[in-house]
Amino acid sequence: MRIGQLAQRTGVDTQTIRFYERQGLLPPPEREDNGYRTYKADHADKLLFIRRCRSFGMSLEEIGVLQSYQEQPQQPCVAVNELLDRHIAQVRAQIASLHALENQLVTLRGCCDNERQSLDCGILSGLLGGDKPLS
Structure with a gap:
């Protein structure tokens, strides 16, 4: 399949697919004679x-580590557990x-x-206070 088909099938933008290829998270595809992937x-x-890892907020580095464990399934999953714990x-x-931020905003x-x-807005005055804690 071509990149547009892959994008449609997975719900991932073509530029993102290319980015993941450049980052080494997605193996390079084969090329046709005309250069198409x-x-x-x-x-x-x-x-x-x-995509699923990213939905959990995992970094590209964390995803790369998890992929390395997928590629070497004989390894114990202790390191995977530790990664997830971190x-x-x-x-x-x-x-x-975020809770602290919410309290400051309230x-x-x-x-x-x-x-x-x-001119007399307490919020604008509070924002001008800069370093002063709001709590």
């Missing part, structure tokens, strides 16, 4: 794996950071009662 079902499978910890840290929103002119 020819992809196989294996490319679609690998691309769907990459990723879970990163997600939890992001969640905590505090900032509480600085204005809608009855003022923007």
Whole structure:
């Protein structure tokens, strides 16, 4: 199949497919005499794996590591578990950071009662405070 067909089949943009090829996450396809790329079902499978990993917020480096374990299935999956544990910890840290951001925004929103002119807006004044913590 050609790149457009692969893109349609997997829901991944053609530029993204080429990017994954350049990053080494997707093996280079065979080329026809006219230079067109020819992809196989294996490319679609690998691309769907990459897409699924990306939907979990995994980095390209993490995906590459996971692919290396797929290519060497005799290895114990302890390292895969550790990789996922590290990723879970990163997600939890992001969640905590987003909660802190939400609290700061709620505090900032509480600085204005809608009855003022923007000259006296508590939110704009709070944003000018820059380094001052809002909590």
